[in-house]
Amino acid sequence: MKKIYQLDSLRGLACLLILFDHSLSQYYIAKRGFGFLGAFIGVDIFFVLSGFLISLTLRNELREKGCINIKNFFVRRLLRLTPALFVAFILFALPIYIYGGIERLWLEFFYLFSYTTVIPKMFAVLTFFPQPYYFPHAWSLSVEELFYLAFPFIFTASTTSIKSNYKFIIKLIIFYIFSLLSLPFAFVFLKGGAYHNVIMHFGQIGIGVVCGLSYFNITTLTYSRNKQINGNLFMEASNKVRNFLFILTKNTSLLFAFIYIFFVIVIGSPSSIWLYYGGFPLLTLSIAIVLLTISTDPYRLSLFNSKILQEIGKISYGIYLFHLPIYRLVDKFMQGNYKLIYQKNILYFITVDIVCILFVISIAFMSYYFFEIKFIKYKVFFSS
Numbered sequence: 001m002k003k004i005y006q007l008d009s010l011r012g013l014a015c016l017l018i019l020f021d022h023s024l025s026q027y028y029i030a031k032r033g034f035g036f037l038g039a040f041i042g043v044d045i046f047f048v049l050s051g052f053l054i055s056l057t058l059r060n061e062l063r064e065k066g067c068i069n070i071k072n073f074f075v076r077r078l079l080r081l082t083p084a085l086f087v088a089f090i091l092f093a094l095p096i097y098i099y100g101g102i103e104r105l106w107l108e109f110f111y112l113f114s115y116t117t118v119i120p121k122m123f124a125v126l127t128f129f130p131q132p133y134y135f136p137h138a139w140s141l142s143v144e145e146l147f148y149l150a151f152p153f154i155f156t157a158s159t160t161s162i163k164s165n166y167k168f169i170i171k172l173i174i175f176y177i178f179s180l181l182s183l184p185f186a187f188v189f190l191k192g193g194a195y196h197n198v199i200m201h202f203g204q205i206g207i208g209v210v211c212g213l214s215y216f217n218i219t220t221l222t223y224s225r226n227k228q229i230n231g232n233l234f235m236e237a238s239n240k241v242r243n244f245l246f247i248l249t250k251n252t253s254l255l256f257a258f259i260y261i262f263f264v265i266v267i268g269s270p271s272s273i274w275l276y277y278g279g280f281p282l283l284t285l286s287i288a289i290v291l292l293t294i295s296t297d298p299y300r301l302s303l304f305n306s307k308i309l310q311e312i313g314k315i316s317y318g319i320y321l322f323h324l325p326i327y328r329l330v331d332k333f334m335q336g337n338y339k340l341i342y343q344k345n346i347l348y349f350i351t352v353d354i355v356c357i358l359f360v361i362s363i364a365f366m367s368y369y370f371f372e373i374k375f376i377k378y379k380v381f382f383s384s
Contacts, residue, residue, distance in 0.1 A: 025352075
C-alpha cells in the first residue's frame with residue numbers, strides 16, 4: 001500500500017504537543033492555575049498510531065509473502081530504535097555524569113537501553129524503584145516494546161484472511177474493553193503512576209491495530225465492490241445512498257473527535273479522575289476517528305498536508321527521545337532551582353523554550369539524516 005504522508009503530520013502534531021507539555025513555560029503557567037495540561041495526549045496519539053502502522057506493515061507482508069518472518073520483524077525494530085539510543089548516550093552521558101554522578105548515569109541508561117522505564121513510572125507509589133530524571137518519558141517506548149514482544153506471534157496466528165481479520169478485530173475490541181476495567185483500579189492503587197498503566201496503553205495500541213486492519217479491509221473490499229457495482233444501476237443508486245450516510249456519520253464523528261480532543265487538552269491532566277471513568281476511552285475513540293479519516297481521505301484535512309509537520313513527524317522519534325534531557329539539562333544550567341527560576345516572567349521562559357525546541361529539532365534532524373537513516377536503509381534486507 002502507498003505511504004500516507006499525512007500520518008507523518010499526525011505524528012508531528014503529537015510530538016509538538018509533547019514538547020509543549022514538558023516545556024518550562026508550561027510549568028510556569030500551570031503553577032499559576034492556567035495552562036493546557038492535556039498536551040500529554042500526544043503520547044496517546046503515538047500509541048494508537050503505532051498500532052495502526054505496525055498492523056498495516058505486517059498485514060502487507062502477510063499478503064505479499066504469504067507469511068511473517070518474526071526474526072526479521074525484530075531486526076527491523078532494532079535497526080529503527082537502537083541508533084538513536086546510542087546518539088542519546090553520546091550526547092548526554094557526560095553532562096548527566098557531571099550533574100548526577102556515576103549512579104545517575106548508570107540508572108538513566110540502564111532503564112533506557114533495557115526498555116524498563118515503565119516499571120518505576122507505573123509503580124512510583126511503592127517508592128521502591130529509583131525514578132529516572134532525564135529519560136522518564138522513555139516509559140512509552142517500554143510499553144510499545146513489551147507489546148511487540150508478543151504481538152507478531154499473535155498476529156501471525158490470527159490474520160490469514162479477510163474473515164480472520166474480522167475475528168481478530170473482535171478479539172482486540174474485547175481485550176480493549178477488558179483493559180478499560182483496569183483504569184479505576186489504576187487510579188486508586190497506582191496513584192501518580194496511574195497514567196503509566198501498561199494494560200491501558202496496550203489497549204490503545206490494540207485499537208490502533210483495529211484501525212489498521214479496518215483500513216486494510218475497507219480498501220480491499222471497496223476495490224472489489226466497485227468492480228461489481230460498475231454498470232448495475234440499482235447497485236449504483238444504493239451505493240450512493242450508502243456513501244451519503246457514511247459521509248454524514250463520518251463528518252459528525254470527526255467534529256465530535258476534534259471537539260473532545262481540544263476539550264481534553266484544555267482541561268485534562270494525567271491526574272484528572274474523570275479520564276479514568278470514561279474519559280480515556282472517549283479520547284482513544286476520538287484519536288481513532290481522526291486516524292481513520294486521515295488514512296481513508298488523506299487530503300481532506302489541510303492541516304495534515306503541511307510539509308513542515310510531515311518533516312517533524314519523520315524525525316519525531318529523535319525529537320521525543322532527546323527533548324526532555326535537553327530541557328532538564330537547561331534547567332540544571334539555570335541553577336536547577338525552580339523557586340529561583342520562576343521569579344522571572346513568562347517571556348523569559350518562552351524565549352528559553354523556543355531556543356530549546358529549535359535545538360532539539362536540529363539535533364533530531366542531524367541524528368536522523370546523518371546517523372539513523374544509515375541503519376534504516378538496511379531494513380530493506382529484512383523485509384522478506
